Each structure stands twice: as C-alpha cells, then as structure tokens.
Amino acid sequence: MQCSKCGNSQVIIKKQQSGQYLCKDCFIESIEKKVIKTVKKEKLLDKGDKVLVALSGGKDSVTTLEILNSFRKMNIIDICAVTVDEGIDNYRQEGVDIAIRHAKRLGIEHKVVSLKEEYGITLDEIMQKDNHIGSCSYCGVFRRTIINKAAREMGATKIATGHNLDDEVQAIMMNYLEGNTDNLTKLGAKSSSKAKEFTVKIKPLREIPEREIGLYVVAKELEVHFDSCPYAQQSFRGEVSDLINKLSEKHPTIKYSALRGYDKIKEAIGDGFKKTYPQSRCERCGEPSANRLCKACTFLEELGK
C-alpha cells in the first residue's frame, strides 16, 4: 500500500470518506487543510480576533488549539485559553496539567478556573449532595457560564470549542428525533451574533471525524488526556452515536451528507423560528439571562450556595 498523495509506503490511515490511503505527513496536512477550509468557508475568524480556546486537555480541544495556533503564527489572530476544573477526583487534574503545559509550550495567555473557587463547590460535592439532575447538566451549565465570563474578562472576541463531526451530527440527529427544534437552530459552525451579550462561539473541527482527531494527536505526538469522565452518562447520545456509526460503515459519507443537509435546513429556516435572546440580566450574578436567575444561579440556589 502506498500513500495516495506522495507514494510513501508508510500508510497510517485509509480515509473512510474518500477511500484515500495517507502517510503520516499527508494525513496531518489533510486535517489541517480541512480545518482551514472550514474556517474560511464559514468565516469563523476575522483578522484581529482574540480567540479564547476552551481547553480541557482532551484530544479535541488540544487539536483546536494546535491548528488555530497556525493563524496566530501568521499574525491573523491572537489566542488565549481557559480550562475549567470541575473538581472530579482522580480524573480532572491530569487534563488541567496537560492544558497548562500546552499553553506554556505555545506561550499563550491561559486561565484555569475551578468550580470550587468560583462557586465554592466541586462537581464531586454536588454529586454527593444531589444527583436527580445528572452530572452533565450541572457541568455543562457551570462550564458554559465560566467560559463566557472568561471570554469577557480576557477580552476575547470569539470562543472556540472542540466539537468534532461526530459530536455535531449526533446533536443534529438527537434534536431531529426528539423534535427539539429550538435547540436545532442553535447548532452550526458559528453561533449567532445577534445575542450581543454572548461572545460568538466557533467550531473549527466541525468537519473532522472523531477517529481522525484521535489519529491526528498521535501522529503529531501531542500530549492529551484520553481517559473518560467517571460521571459520563450519555445514554441517548450513545445510542444515536452507535447507530450513526453503524450506518457509516456501509455509507461512508453519511455524516457529511447529514451535516450538509442540516446546514441547508438551518439556512432555509433563517428566522423561521422565533428565537428568544436574553433581554435582561441575572439578579444574582449579572450574567445575561432570559429569566430572573440564570441557569447557573438557579442550580446554586438549589444547592444552597
């Protein structure tokens, strides 16, 4: 077997979509080119942007940082990073340390914010107190609030997250199946800039399949945190993920066609769904919120914090 691009005999991957065989260098180049293509096509970056990377230390966020850094090296954008320490014993610290080392290696402004400092409680403590809601709901709400706040404090103009093709197609299909049209229009490569209170979010890895990101960090020898969270409980997402992967075996382009179809639907819908942007601010913390209390503060009150 030979690399379909350069003829090198050290092939490391057969691309599922195109059927191409690629050697290590050509594979790395293909991923980086594709991310750059997404950035251009979706207009994810503007010259002069300061992009805050939500850096967990996992493969997706490390890859996001690594590839966006090429735009920084060309002086197109500036980059900073934030890592949220949820406070999960025997799990989170390794990811935080890895994030710190990457930020240092690249010389990037970096902030680590822990739930404990910010709210006086760790996820472990929340889960001991109360788990009728599910760890990921707390985690998601608090992390989002912390990242939004960090973006404002660090003067970021965009927030980049590591969502990959599989994450995105799973979310799209879940919302289709659940008939959850409100969430459906919130997906996409770039969040709406209409809600001026919130920094625009971008997903540079949105067209890269999960397994290729796994291979990319290995090929580039990037240190990443591979363990999975002890609280991970993604039943419906897991089911949807399994069935999309099963369809992909026989229909290798199906994740892409589903993504393209979604993008066309989203564009055609335009303002067809009435979107409600938060009009006021949370009484407790001052964050933008549609209700008297933002979601994070609602949880905190329930937790007696």
Added chain:
Amino acid sequence: MQCSKCGNSQVIIKKQQSGQYLCKDCFIESIEKKVIKTVKKEKLLDKGDKVLVALSGGKDSVTTLEILNSFRKMNIIDICAVTVDEGIDNYRQEGVDIAIRHAKRLGIEHKVVSLKEEYGITLDEIMQKDNHIGSCSYCGVFRRTIINKAAREMGATKIATGHNLDDEVQAIMMNYLEGNTDNLTKLGAKSSSKAKEFTVKIKPLREIPEREIGLYVVAKELEVHFDSCPYAQQSFRGEVSDLINKLSEKHPTIKYSALRGYDKIKEAIGDGFKKTYPQSRCERCGEPSANRLCKACTFLEELGK
C-alpha cells in the same frame, strides 16, 4: 389485564406510545378517531371532495379506503379508487383481486390500470431487459404517472395514499441523513397545492404506526394482501427502519417526536427552498414536466417503447 378504556378483559394490544391496554373495539375506535383527528388537524378534506384512493390491496391502502369511507357515508366526500397492476407474476394479481372486491363491497367507482395496457410492457419484462436502475424506481415513476392521470380522468380533487407513520419517519430520516433537502420539503400530510397541474395528495394514516395498521385489518377482518413484492430491495430504507425501530423500544414516542419536529421544520422553512414546479408539458405524453420528457417517458424511450 383489562382494557384501559372500557374494562373489557379481552385486551388485544398494549399501545407502544401511551402504554394503554385496549380491547378490540376500543382499539378499532382509537385508530379511526386518530385518523379523523389527522384529517381535521391537517385539513386533508374539504366538503365535496372526490378522493381517489390509491388502492393496492395491501393493509395500508385498504385501511385508508375503509376509514375515508366513513366520511363518504356522512356525505362529506365522494370516493373512487385506482389500482395499478405493475405486472409482477405470482404476486400482483392477488392484490388486484382484493382491491376489486373491496371497491365492489363498498360500491365505489374503481379502475384497474396495468402497465402492460398503458405502456405495452410489464415490470417483469422491464426487469428482464434492464435492471441497472432498480425495479422500485420504474415502478414508482410509472405508478405515480398512472395515478395522477387517473385522478384527472375520474375528476378527483384529492389523491389519498396509505403512507403510515413508519413510512413517513423513515423517509424523513433518510432525507436528513442524505442531506436531500429537495425531497425533504415534499413530505408531509398534504402536498402543496401550488403545483396546479398535480392533484393534491393526502396521507390520512400518517400518524398511525405500521404495526397498528396490521392489527387494525385483523381486528376489522378486512381482507388484505400481505405478501411482499419479489423485487423489494430497500436496502437503505431497511437499515433506517431497523434503527428507528430499535430506538423506539427504549423511547416509545420517538417516531411521533421526529414527525412533529419535521412538521415544525417544514413550516419554518416555508418557501426557504426554491421549489421548481413543472412549467411545461412532456413533449411525448403531455403530462406536466419540468423537462422536455417526463420521467415516465424518459424511461419508456430508454426501454425502446
């Protein structure tokens, strides 16, 4: 176990969605009420309509005829039926005979049109000649053309087809997955009346799960043709059907939520996709067509007919 409605101890079904147990009479009533509800909610019928039922003799079309007939008995609509005989040996004749008996029993104007009479060729003969396209493509195109023509000839104002909940959700998910947004907006309970050349199509069984239609014809002792076509080759549809059914086991309302979500998306899209309605007529047969030749005539020329 007792019927959740009337207490009768002869329960014949546990409804997947609601968890209700129903006896035979309450089950029959529940199906008929639900179809009537769909008809009203989606405004499928107008007083004075003459509805042409596309009557294959299978469970879906026989149920459609049976339930729409209740509107005929109340003098709200008139009904006629058309059966297409594709010419499939050892298969089609039984369905045609059953269709003839139902039309006779109800005293309904009925027409049987064969591919052989109409185009001088049977599906069996087509499949011996040429099968690079696939039986169902020929069959679908010729059947649709014959039904549209019959509707005009019989003075029908609507065409009713037997599509059930499973058919509809499969088609929706297939189009989502394939990114086929043009076909996506053609689904729904009622076809657009903007293409004036075509009779409006309605799907009264769109909210009834396939297995409940199977049980309905048994409970009502309706004669139907249960065999499946020897050419049936629905690989991708079959895969999608399997995975939706698998999800349904754990999430019994998922077919409904996917249907509702689709309906909201379709409404929000509105005219967001440019739809092309046939502007001209087929040079060969005079049917409305976007191209010089309609699809049926394109196939016929390829087949040398």
